[in-house]
Amino acid sequence: MSYAAVDVIRAKRDGAVLSDAQIDWVVDAYTRGLVAEEQMAALAMAIFLNGMSASETARWTRAMVRSGERLSLDVGRPTVDKHSTGGVGDKITLPLAPLVAACGAAVPQLSGRGLGHTGGTLDKLESIPGWRAQLSVDEVVAQLRSVGAVICAATSGLAPADRKLYALRDVTGTVESVPLIASSIMSKKIAEGASALVLDVKVGSGAFMKSLERARELASALVSIGVSHGLAVRALLTDMSVPLGRAVGNAVEVEESVEVLRGGGPADVVELTVALAREMLAAVGISADPAAVLASGEAYEVWARMIRAQGGDPSAPLARGAHRHVVVAEEDGYLTALDAYAVGVAAWRLGAGRARKEDPVQAGAGVLCLVKPGEPVSAGQPLLELYTDTPDAVAGALDALAGGYAVGEAPVPAGPLVISTVQG
Known part of the structure; x- marks a missing residue:
C-alpha cells in the first residue's frame, strides 16, 4: 500500500497514532529516496512534539x-554489546570493548559520529593515523574471531533507514525525542546480531535526557524493545552533569582511554568502564573480574590488536590543536561546578564536533579539564585548556563556558556516578 508523505506528516502533526502500514511505508519510502529529506524532517518534528505510543515505537524499530x-x-x-545515549567526555566504549573481549566475550561495537554537543566514537578513533571505520560484514566477523572486539561504523546494509535519519535529526533539532532515540539505538543493535546488550542511559545537563524521569522513560523504552525482540538487555542510568574524565574532544579522549587501558586514568572513567563491563559479562554468563583484567594490562593488548586490525597505529603520536588557550581560576577555593553541557559546547565550537552533518571535525580540538569538582584551586591556577586549529573559534568556546564553572569556599559532595539499573 502506498501513501502520500504529507498525509502521514499531517496525521502525526495532529496527534494521531500511525498505523503499522503507514510506518512500514514511510520508513521504506524514505530509505529508497521516495520521501524527501524535508518531508522526513517535518515528520521527525511532529514525532518530537507529539511522541509515539509503545506500539508505534516498536513498529518503527521493526x-x-x-x-x-x-x-x-x-x-x-x-x-555482547554496549550503547551509550551520548555524553561529554564519554570515551567509555574505547577501553570497554577491549576489556570485555579480554575477559572472554566478543564485542561487536557498531558506533556513530558526533551528535550535537556530544562526541562520536568514530570521530575519536579516526584521530588515530590509519584507522578505518568502514568494515565489511566478513571483516567484522573475522576480527571478532581473531581479536574479540571491533568498533566500526554500521555496514552499509545494516539499518540504512537509521543511518539517514540519524544524520537528519542532528541538524533539525529532533535529537531528544524518546521514540526516535529508542528506535535508532535498538534498530542497529537488533540488526547487528549480538545476543545481549547493556545500555548506558545518561542523565544530566550534558545528556540528551536532562531529568531522571526522562532518562528512566528512555531506559524503559529501550529495554522493552529489546525484550520484545528476544534480546537480553539491561540499562544503567548514569550521571552526566559533569564531563567524564578530564579530556573532551577526539584525540585527547583516545589518549585518556589508553591511560585507562594501561592501568591509570581518571577514577570516574575507570569506575564506569568496570561497572559496564560487569553488566556485560553477567549478561552472557562470564564470571571474570574486569577490574583485575584491566589492571593486568591484558585489555591494552587487545586494544592494540584491535587498532592494528583496522589499519591504525596504536603507538603513533596523536594530534593536538595548534592553538592553546588557558582558562584560570580567579580566586582561591574549591571547584564547585563544571557543567558538562557548557564544556561539550565549547569543545564542539573549537572544532571537535560538527554544526552540519557534512562538516569535518578536527582531530586535535578539545578541552582538557585540569580541575574537577571537589578539588582545591588557587587564584591564577589553570582550570581548563582549550585546543583548536582555528584560533577564531576560541571566543565562541569561552562564551559557552561562561557560567559553566564555579569556585566556592567549600567542596560540594558529588552524587553517585551510577544512579540505578533498569532490567527486562
Missing part, C-alpha cells in the same frame, strides 16, 4: 531493522 540486513555472529564466543 521497520528500521527490516530496511536492511541482519548479521549472524557465529564467532565462537558469546556476543
